[in-house]
Amino acid sequence: MNRARMKPAKQAQPAPRSRILAAARELFYRDGIHSVSVEAIAGAAGTNKMTLYRHFASKDELVAAYLGELAAETDDAWNAVRARYPGDAEAQIRALLKRVSQFADESSGRGCAFVNAAIELTGRKHPARKLIEDHKRSQRERLIGLCREAGFEKPERLADELFLLVEGARVCLQSVGREGPGARLYALAEELLNHAPRRHARRKG
Numbered sequence: 001m002n003r004a005r006m007k008p009a010k011q012a013q014p015a016p017r018s019r020i021l022a023a024a025r026e027l028f029y030r031d032g033i034h035s036v037s038v039e040a041i042a043g044a045a046g047t048n049k050m051t052l053y054r055h056f057a058s059k060d061e062l063v064a065a066y067l068g069e070l071a072a073e074t075d076d077a078w079n080a081v082r083a084r085y086p087g088d089a090e091a092q093i094r095a096l097l098k099r100v101s102q103f104a105d106e107s108s109g110r111g112c113a114f115v116n117a118a119i120e121l122t123g124r125k126h127p128a129r130k131l132i133e134d135h136k137r138s139q140r141e142r143l144i145g146l147c148r149e150a151g152f153e154k155p156e157r158l159a160d161e162l163f164l165l166v167e168g169a170r171v172c173l174q175s176v177g178r179e180g181p182g183a184r185l186y187a188l189a190e191e192l193l194n195h196a197p198r199r200h201a202r203r204k205g
Contacts, residue, residue, distance in 0.1 A: 017055045019045040024066045029113050033063055033120045063117070064128040070113055071135045078142060089149035093162075093193065100166055101186035103173070112170040139163070153197040161192055 014022070023044035027036040038059050042052045056062040077099065085091035103112075110116060118132050140163050147155035147162075165188060172182035 016045070016047050016051050019047065020052055020055060020062070021065060021069060024062055025069070028063065028066055029110055029116070033117060038062075060127050063121070063126075064131055067114065067117060067128050067131050067135075071131065074135070074139070089146045090151075090193070093143070093146050093150060094190070097162070097166070097186055097189045101169075101189070103170060111174040112167070115167070115170065151198050153199050158192065158196045162189055165189055165192070 013019075020041060024036075024041050027041055027044060038049055038052060041062070042049050045052070052062070056065060078096065081092050081095045081099070085095060114132050114135055117128060121129050121132070123129065140159060143163055144155050144159040147159045152158050165185065169182035169185040172180045176182075
């Protein structure tokens with residue numbers, strides 16, 4: 001066979017549902033949920049409204065799927081850190097905080113997608129509202145569990161301090177930009193951890 005005449009194989013295009021979710025993720029985060037129309041999402045996904053509604057019964061359902069995807073990725077990050085530092089809860093906390101502290105470099109300055117969505121989705125019956133609340137509650141409870149496992153004397157208090165620090169840093173990114181105090185997130189979190197009273201010596205993995 002003449003290799004010079006061989007045509008390069010076409011790369012398989014992602015399925016419509018994946019393209020729609022990817023487009024929604026970018027547009028919702030960048031422009032805000034209410035500002036983005038179904039038509040805009042379909043166009044960015046290279047499809048049409050009929051196809052979009054075949055996969056998602058409504059825009060609200062698409063919003064919930066978008067946030068659900070983000071929540072699943074966050075769960076994967078927690079599980080990856082736990083696997084990387086088995087038996088060392090404090091190392092897991094520090095690794096998670098280090099990862100979160102990089103959000104300013106990884107984002108467009110829009111802060112936390114869940115906080116942004118919560119501000120826009122004020123209706124308690126919106127399908128994404130419970131998802132947002134459950135996600136934030138789960139993050140806090142996981143952090144409390146790690147602080148308790150690491151042997152800190154007041155795990156709930158320390159977890160809440162760290163949780164509020166992270167949430168505040170993300171909001172600060174939006175209000176005063178990348179050069180604001182949010183850039184000191186990890187240093188401030190380390191100080192909290194280093195000075196927090198402990199019930200016993202740090203557990204080594």
